[in-house]
Amino acid sequence: MTxxxxxxxxxDEYRPDLKTVASLERAIGLSNGIVSQWDTSVPSKRTAQKVADFFHVSIERVYGTQSTKEDPDPIALYRINTRGLSKDEIEEVKNQLRFAEELARKQVREKRGDK
Structure with a gap:
């Protein structure tokens, strides 16, 4: 995969409202046509990090070295302090964060009319 x-x-997963590659490039702040070049080349670490920051994913995911099925640890993602919590409580915090994230995505899609 390139x-x-x-x-x-x-x-498609995070910003389906950006219908064209050009609109995606503008939204991220990339040069026009740069994404198409990534069929045969790899962006610099700085540019890949810019893309990762835009989508709130790891740079490894942008480079395609991290599985898309891997569920990122919400504790790390949201930098939650778990000091003093039991393993069961930490698991519950993770579940609540996943639920909140999915609810937020659903509400944004509904507001946009995607449902």
Whole structure:
């Protein structure tokens, strides 16, 4: 899988409102046409990090070296302090964060009319 195809999958997953590659490039702040070059090349670490930050994913995911099925640890993702919590309590916090994230996505889609 090329970096371009990975980035386009991220767009489809996280920002389906950006219908064209050009609109995606503008939203991220990339040069026009740069994403198409990633069919045969790899972006610099700085540019890949810019893309990762835009989608709130790891740079490894942008480069395609991290499985898309891997569920990121919400404790790390949201930098939650778990000091003093039991393992069961930490698991409950993770479940609540996943629920809140999915609810937020659902509400955004509904507001946008995607349902």
């Amino acid at each position: 970096v371009k195809s990975t980035v386009l999958k991220l767009r």
